[in-house]
Amino acid sequence: xxxxxxxxxxxxxxxxxxxxxxxxxxxxxxxxxxxxxxxxxxxxxxxxxxxxxxxxxxxxxxxxxxxxxxxxxxxxxxxxxxxxxxxxxxxxxxxxxxxxxxxxxxxxxxxxxxxxxxxxxxxxxxxxxxxxxxxxxxxxxxxxxxxxxxxxxxxxxxxxxxxxxxxxxxx
Numbered sequence: 001x002x003x004x005x006x007x008x009x010x011x012x013x014x015x016x017x018x019x020x021x022x023x024x025x026x027x028x029x030x031x032x033x034x035x036x037x038x039x040x041x042x043x044x045x046x047x048x049x050x051x052x053x054x055x056x057x058x059x060x061x062x063x064x065x066x067x068x069x070x071x072x073x074x075x076x077x078x079x080x081x082x083x084x085x086x087x088x089x090x091x092x093x094x095x096x097x098x099x100x101x102x103x104x105x106x107x108x109x110x111x112x113x114x115x116x117x118x119x120x121x122x123x124x125x126x127x128x129x130x131x132x133x134x135x136x137x138x139x140x141x142x143x144x145x146x147x148x149x150x151x152x153x154x155x156x157x158x159x160x161x162x163x164x165x166x167x168x169x170x171x
Contacts, residue, residue: 011037013050027057031066040076070117070131078120078127080165082106082145086113087133089140094154098141101155102128105162125166145171 013034020029030051035043043066052059066072084090084099103111106121106128118129134142139151145161148171161171 013047014054017051017054027051027055027062027065028069030055031062031072035072041081042073042076070129073118073127075118076120076124078106078124080126080146082126082128082162083143084128084130085132085134085136085140085142086130087137087140089137090133090142093140095141095143097155098143098153098158099128099130101158102143102162105159 011033013030016033016037017030020026020033023029031043034047034051035041038044038047048062048066049059051057052062066074082102084095084102086095086099099111099113103109103119106126107123108119108121108128111119111128113130117131118127120127134144134149136142136149136151141151141153143150143153143158145165150157150161150171165171
């Protein structure tokens with residue numbers, strides 16, 4: 001019986017693998033699509049083991065790829081995604097204050113940036129992560145919320161967007 005990603009109507013890991021078999025970058029594509037299909041947007045240990053077995057790839061290679069690329073998640077993620085750039089230009093223009101504001105508004109008390117780059121709110125509403133650089137330094141500070149990149153972010157703009165998504169609105 002093929003492993004499924006969740007009890008919901010998601011494509012099975014097997015069908016995702018078949019869709020990408022033989023293509024350039026197949027493993028990367030499979031990992032990406034399995035993560036997208038998971039309701040919590042992450043690669044579980046069971047999913048990685050199933051991919052390794054079905055693609056005949058060592059689990060260490062799967063894990064190595066999943067930990068190398070920052071867009072893969074190894075822990076369940078929140079409904080919304082907030083990414084704060086912590087590169088030099090963004091840092092000097094206030095990204096730490098933006099990060100702290102987002103963490104505070106999402107109820108995340110403990111976040112040690114030097115130890116990990118992401119945390120999820122206790123209610124599962126949002127996951128907040130940091131990245132080294134978005135490559136948009138001239139537009140610093142930069143924040144991405146639910147895939148929408150926002151430049152020249154201020155605390156006021158951030159609060160407005162976070163309140164909007166809390167009320168069910170789109171970014």
